[in-house]
Amino acid sequence: MNKTILRARNLFKAYHMGKAVVRVLRGASLHAERGEFLVVMGASGSGKSTLLHLLGALDVPDKGSVEFCDRDLFLNGAAARSRYRNHEVGFVFQFYHLLPELSVLANVALPRLVTHGVIQWFAARREARDQAKAIIERVGLTKRIRHRPNELSGGELQRVAIARALINKPSLLLADEPTGNLDAASGKEILELLEELNRDGQTIIMVTHDAQVAARAHRRVQLEEGRIRTK
Amino acid sequence: MYKWFMAWRYLHTKLIAVFAVLAVALCVAMVLVVMSVMGGFLDMIKERSRGLLSDIVMDAGTLQGWPFYEEFAQRLHENLPDVVEASTPVIYNYAVFRVPEVSYTKPAQVVGIRLKEYIAVNDFGKGLYYERYYPGTTHLGPQKQPLAGLPPLPDELKGAIRTWLQEECAARRKTAETYEAPRRSAPDDLLETIRVWLEIEWSMLGKLAEDDESPDITLPVELQDVIKQWLRAECSAADATKEDDQEQTLTLPDGLQALLRTWLPGRRITLPDDLRNANIRWRNDDNTTPEDIAAYDRLPFVLGWGPGDRVFDFTYDQPGYDGLEFPGVIVGCDLIYQRGRDGTYKRSYPRGTMMALTLVPLTASGNINVEGPVRVPVRYADDSRTGVYDKDSLCVYVDFEMLQHKLAMDPQELVDGRKTKPRTTQLLVDLQNGIDLLAGREAIETEWDQFLASQPSEVTDVEERLLSYVEVNTWEDLQRPFIAAVEKEKVLMAIILAIICFVAVMLIGCIFYMIVQKKTRDIGVLKALGATGPGVAGLFIIYGASVGVVGSVLGNSFGALFVHYINDFQDFLISLDPQLQVWNPEVYTFDRIPSAVKRLDVLGISLVAVLSSILGSLIPAVLAGRVWPVQALRYE
Ligand SMILES: Nc1ncnc2c1ncn2[C@@H]1O[C@H](COP(=O)(O)OP(=O)(O)OP(=O)(O)O)[C@@H](O)[C@H]1O
Numbered sequence A: 001m002n003k004t005i006l007r008a009r010n011l012f013k014a015y016h017m018g019k020a021v022v023r024v025l026r027g028a029s030l031h032a033e034r035g036e037f038l039v040v041m042g043a044s045g046s047g048k049s050t051l052l053h054l055l056g057a058l059d060v061p062d063k064g065s066v067e068f069c070d071r072d073l074f075l076n077g078a079a080a081r082s083r084y085r086n087h088e089v090g091f092v093f094q095f096y097h098l099l100p101e102l103s104v105l106a107n108v109a110l111p112r113l114v115t116h117g118v119i120q121w122f123a124a125r126r127e128a129r130d131q132a133k134a135i136i137e138r139v140g141l142t143k144r145i146r147h148r149p150n151e152l153s154g155g156e157l158q159r160v161a162i163a164r165a166l167i168n169k170p171s172l173l174l175a176d177e178p179t180g181n182l183d184a185a186s187g188k189e190i191l192e193l194l195e196e197l198n199r200d201g202q203t204i205i206m207v208t209h210d211a212q213v214a215a216r217a218h219r220r221v222q223l224e225e226g227r228i229r230t231k
Numbered sequence B: 001m002y003k004w005f006m007a008w009r010y011l012h013t014k015l016i017a018v019f020a021v022l023a024v025a026l027c028v029a030m031v032l033v034v035m036s037v038m039g040g041f042l043d044m045i046k047e048r049s050r051g052l053l054s055d056i057v058m059d060a061g062t063l064q065g066w067p068f069y070e071e072f073a074q075r076l077h078e079n080l081p082d083v084v085e086a087s088t089p090v091i092y093n094y095a096v097f098r099v100p101e102v103s104y105t106k107p108a109q110v111v112g113i114r115l116k117e118y119i120a121v122n123d124f125g126k127g128l129y130y131e132r133y134y135p136g137t138t139h140l141g142p143q144k145q146p147l148a149g150l151p152p153l154p155d156e157l158k159g160a161i162r163t164w165l166q167e168e169c170a171a172r173r174k175t176a177e178t179y180e181a182p183r184r185s186a187p188d189d190l191l192e193t194i195r196v197w198l199e200i201e202w203s204m205l206g207k208l209a210e211d212d213e214s215p216d217i218t219l220p221v222e223l224q225d226v227i228k229q230w231l232r233a234e235c236s237a238a239d240a241t242k243e244d245d246q247e248q249t250l251t252l253p254d255g256l257q258a259l260l261r262t263w264l265p266g267r268r269i270t271l272p273d274d275l276r277n278a279n280i281r282w283r284n285d286d287n288t289t290p291e292d293i294a295a296y297d298r299l300p301f302v303l304g305w306g307p308g309d310r311v312f313d314f315t316y317d318q319p320g321y322d323g324l325e326f327p328g329v330i331v332g333c334d335l336i337y338q339r340g341r342d343g344t345y346k347r348s349y350p351r352g353t354m355m356a357l358t359l360v361p362l363t364a365s366g367n368i369n370v371e372g373p374v375r376v377p378v379r380y381a382d383d384s385r386t387g388v389y390d391k392d393s394l395c396v397y398v399d400f401e402m403l404q405h406k407l408a409m410d411p412q413e414l415v416d417g418r419k420t421k422p423r424t425t426q427l428l429v430d431l432q433n434g435i436d437l438l439a440g441r442e443a444i445e446t447e448w449d450q451f452l453a454s455q456p457s458e459v460t461d462v463e464e465r466l467l468s469y470v471e472v473n474t475w476e477d478l479q480r481p482f483i484a485a486v487e488k489e490k491v492l493m494a495i496i497l498a499i500i501c502f503v504a505v506m507l508i509g510c511i512f513y514m515i516v517q518k519k520t521r522d523i524g525v526l527k528a529l530g531a532t533g534p535g536v537a538g539l540f541i542i543y544g545a546s547v548g549v550v551g552s553v554l555g556n557s558f559g560a561l562f563v564h565y566i567n568d569f570q571d572f573l574i575s576l577d578p579q580l581q582v583w584n585p586e587v588y589t590f591d592r593i594p595s596a597v598k599r600l601d602v603l604g605i606s607l608v609a610v611l612s613s614i615l616g617s618l619i620p621a622v623l624a625g626r627v628w629p630v631q632a633l634r635y636e
């Protein structure tokens, strides 16, 4: 099996705001190895989130390619990218992005609901629930399983978000400043959780501008002027 | 699966969804109520129309009618015994209707029928008032004024009254201390006056029977005056000094009161045997049952309530008939009576009231007969309520043969000694049970064509022309303009309903647009988790459909409930303020708001509601499908 799980080549991305053009990525290239804990650093506004969104196929680059297991994400259609997001990638956002109407359990199980059609779901629902419960236990929120997101603290929310990202056993966990919105203690807990996951073999690409946070990674790269510099 | 899951979640956690559901429910309920009432109305009209006519109507198409109807009727019965059950000729014409006694006139459609045959081919008999309570008493033949009789006072009571009057007389003399045995007993005419008072005041109006507290039977002032006058005259011979009891009231002694109290409640008016209680109008409404009448047979009779006074005459001891014989007439209820707010009629004309019809006889060619208009005096035999206001406010029914004669439609002698053929304007044909209406019409039409082809040579040109005007119609054909009008109204309603639907679509569109706007971030999340664009659009369409389904269920339930209690609801409104009466029976023909919730309507409305909801959610759903996840997720 190939050791390199994700390879981004020569990515260009610009935003057009009226007449002004913001060239965010200008030939960024990046690769991630299986089982690696990679950190992308950069100043605020340098384009880290933009890069991560491209890696997660949430957005489309102007130029360049992203290969997942040697397959180019942007050569296939939108349906294939949806599948990729659902099956291969787990996304953790800075602002958690949980659905307020759903309980912790439902939020965590949501990617699984997306995976299955109606009929398949009835076959798979027991297993899905058990898995969701197991993951919630793993992130230490078993007591909160019936709660709504607005009843949880920031750290707890982020743990729910991580649990949700993990439910479909993704090959890749993409985290966009998961600690950016948390106090030091909660941030530390989250980082420890991620490290623990990584130790169990989870490939993680994390974005941060915090050097202390970055210190925990195997490998750090710097995003500057739209390009990746390896440290 | 997330589509269903999220749609369900949004449906019962989002308050705004309640508004969407309510909007749909309201539209559905409104449409259902309108459709049920209109549908019910149409059904009722059809049913009533059917009841008014017979299966097949052969119409003259002209006012002067068509000849040879008897020959054709006979031919029908001979040649089509399997198709034709019964037939009867009917004459339609116009008349001035008049009640001479009260100088009341109306334009009327005069209908000449053979009552027995006519009742056999349609529902006319069911709407006759007196006939319903006193079966067999209504007929259109010559009839006299029926009168109720009142038996004379029993001797015992007469004696008691005489004794009392004598005592009064004697008392007066005693005060003058010139006591003497009474010379004369009270005269018969005074007793008769007392009797009339008793009958009117106590017996007839049932005061004693109804009033448990048994008030004192007090003499009215007028009667006291009459008695005092007599007493004065009686006493003056013996004692001229005692003449000043003018102020004193005259009271009946206790003994006499007790006697009256036992005797009066048992008093009965008696009626002509064959008419039994037919002249008695008891509660003046259609709800009176024969049992009611049997229980109160002595009670109601016409006295001082209007023109009906003549029915009862105190000078008659025995019931019977009086006056000249005149043909009977059945009058459309609304032609002579006002319908009360509660849908009942105050029948102020007693049976036997004289009425008159002024007719204009026409010759076969349609010219006015040389004799000019004829006046036909008739007696009020019954009134008819078919339930169709147009008929009930216009039609008077008289005997076919009588009308035919008066309109000169019976055989007329010509200058050359030949006689014309009798004419009718319609021939009603009742088909055998199970014969299809259209098939029946076809058979009769064929028969008619053959009949025309085989006409004997004696037919005159005019007669031939009249025959060519004759049309064979089913009752549906004849009511078509009316039914078509209501159906046209239904189309109009459908357009309005379409607008309502459109409004519902817009409303749902707006509400869903708001939801999609508010939920952009969540949509982004779903997409980030792998939901596809069509998938998210599907979610909102399922959401829309669920709103439609829930709205339909609620709306249909509410609508059906409202329709079920619609009349009670109107009664309630009327009880608040009579002005709030929505359904005017005089305008709409029926007393009650007709309504019927039909399963097909419910199904159709639900389908339209769900489709509308889906349609309304379509644009927002597409927008939701197009949400670009990155845009949605960028900021908190
Ligand atoms: N949709 C957009 N339209 C216009 N400009 C955008 C858009 N998204 C990002 N940008 C711009 O692109 C640049 C990079 O944004 P990005 O969010 O990737 O930076 P970042 O490194 O993640 O910053 P931060 O550390 O603050 O999260 C910024 O200058 C931002 O203003």
Ligand SMILES: [Mg+2]
Pocket (backbone or CB within 6 Å): A048, A049, A050, A176
């Ligand atoms: Mg960022």
